[in-house]
Amino acid sequence: MIQKFLLPLAILTLTGCATSQMSRDIAAEPVNVRVIGLNDFHGNLDPPKQSAEAINAKGERVWLPSGGVAYLGSAIDSLRADAPNNVVVAAGDLIGASPLSSSLFLDEPSIIALNMIGLEFNALGNHEFDRGIAELKRIQSGGCEKHTLAVPCRIDNPFPGAKFKQLAANTITENGSTLFPGTALKSFGTGKSKVTIGFIGMTLKGTSNLVSAGRIAGIKFATEIDTANALVPKLKAAGADAIIVLIHEGLFTKTSQRPSMHWCFGRFDAYC
Numbered sequence: 001m002i003q004k005f006l007l008p009l010a011i012l013t014l015t016g017c018a019t020s021q022m023s024r025d026i027a028a029e030p031v032n033v034r035v036i037g038l039n040d041f042h043g044n045l046d047p048p049k050q051s052a053e054a055i056n057a058k059g060e061r062v063w064l065p066s067g068g069v070a071y072l073g074s075a076i077d078s079l080r081a082d083a084p085n086n087v088v089v090a091a092g093d094l095i096g097a098s099p100l101s102s103s104l105f106l107d108e109p110s111i112i113a114l115n116m117i118g119l120e121f122n123a124l125g126n127h128e129f130d131r132g133i134a135e136l137k138r139i140q141s142g143g144c145e146k147h148t149l150a151v152p153c154r155i156d157n158p159f160p161g162a163k164f165k166q167l168a169a170n171t172i173t174e175n176g177s178t179l180f181p182g183t184a185l186k187s188f189g190t191g192k193s194k195v196t197i198g199f200i201g202m203t204l205k206g207t208s209n210l211v212s213a214g215r216i217a218g219i220k221f222a223t224e225i226d227t228a229n230a231l232v233p234k235l236k237a238a239g240a241d242a243i244i245v246l247i248h249e250g251l252f253t254k255t256s257q258r259p260s261m262h263w264c265f266g267r268f269d270a271y272c
Contacts, residue, residue: 046101088117106150120165
């Protein structure tokens with residue numbers, strides 16, 4: 001099944017790092033950063049005929065229309081409008097298991113749409129691997145090299161690729177390196193109020209159980225917590241004042257007693 005949610009925004013209030021004794025003696029202004037997250041877009045360019053269950057401000061259970069990249073883009077624009085310091089991130093399964101309007105064209109239209117809404121970082125989910133490693137690299141870098149039975153670049157020629165960065169900290173290739181960079185940094189503010197957020201992107205260790213072996217030949221998926229713990233000191237050394245982990249891993253909301261397509265959050269296909 002397919003699932004897409006605009007995750008609750010997060011506001012980070014960070015204090016900029018001083019670069020001299022004089023600046024350390026002066027209190028830095030706090031920097032508010034709005035983090036806007038999404039996951040499991042699955043190429044849903046068109047609004048599906050379904051609603052998502054939610055809890056309103058009164059604690060009541062309600063159903064809201066859900067889906068469609070135009071609505072997603074509008075929601076993100078509204079969240080960015082009053083937050084000049086913002087970043088749009090994702091936790092995987094943006095492509096794969098997609099409707100015909102996207103899958104027929106190798107999900108290229110979805111990548112272009114996500115470029116347009118300003119996505120900056122995405123942690124790979126299991127469905128990003130559905131068409132194999134070579135095709136996934138093309139999705140990132142662009143071009144029209146053919147890796148599947150479908151013909152690429154039938155809409156945009158050449159296909160420009162993803163403007164956002166794919167993160168794959170625990171996706172290890174045969175030479176011991178990560179398939180894509182595992183981390184990223186983004187800074188906000190200026191001067192003594194400048195702050196930097198570090199991002200770690202991972203998919204679930206069990207991805208090898210969810211994707212055909214031939215599509216991920218030579219790839220291993222390391223343990224998530226060990227990977228994150230090893231990268232935290234490196235990000236701090238690189239100047240990160242705060243660290244966010246983007247991970248394609250499952251959880252359930254308080255109102256759900258069992259796996260449900262309405263309450264899936266970055267969950268693998270057995271439940272989504």
